[in-house]
Every structure is written in C-alpha cells, then in structure tokens.
Amino acid sequence: MNIYTRLKKDHDKQRELCENIKSTYSGSQNRADLWEELKIELEAHAAAEEQVFYSALMQKPDGTKEARHSVHEHQEMTKIIKELDAMDQSTDIWEKKFEKLAHEVMHHVDEEEADIFPVARKVIDSERAKEMVEDFNTRKPAEAEKQSA
C-alpha cells in the first residue's frame, strides 16, 4: 500500500457517509450518529493528510501550488462543518447546508484523486509514498482523538 491508496480508502468512506446522511430523517438519532462520525473522519483525515502528505508535496517546487489549493479547501470545509455543528439538525437550513458540504467533499476528493495525486506521483519518491502510510496511520487516530475531546 502507498499513501495514495490509503487516502483513497478514506475518501471512499467519506463519499459513503455523505450519501448515507442525505438519506437520513431530519432529527433522527441515525443522522446525529452519522454526522458525528463524518465530522471526525473529515477533520482527522484532513489534518493527517496535511501533516504527512501535503507537507511533503509543499516542499516540491512543482507541488506547492496544488498543496496550497487543497489546504485552502480543507479550511473552507472546516468552516462549513463548524456552522453545521452549531445548527439544529432537524431543519431545512441544516439539510441545505449539508448538501453544500457534501458537494464540497465530493469535489475535493475527486480533485485530489484525479489532479493532485498524479502530480505528487511525479515529484514524491515511490518509496517515500509507501513510508507515508505508517505516518498517516499514526497521525489520524491522534487527530481524531483531539476532535472528539
């Protein structure tokens, strides 16, 4: 496994959670539980991804622009997550805003896989890309713990 397949695994989980939340009933416990799971997943993934993957890509002259772009999108998503978290989940406004977040998440993970990973594969050594998996697997649960604290 390399960092690309590891990140893709999380992306697939995020795609699935977004779809599942869309089909929950407003105000249901199921929605609350899935939202809690997605929120922690998104924030822990983004933080570990920045620490392990984007920090390496940022250092490469041909990767800096892509890394900055993605980190900016992470910040935009965090903003919406915080807003959603402070709102009543049983309202139409929550559902509308959630759709916006889901749209951003889909766009972001598609873009990472289609545009960013190919650039990274050119500039990051393939051995390094394998080593990154262990670093990512260490950082992510630590970040998840911070989120749920």
Ligand SMILES: [Fe+2]
């Ligand atoms: Fe990302």
Ligand SMILES: [Fe+2]
């Ligand atoms: Fe990602």
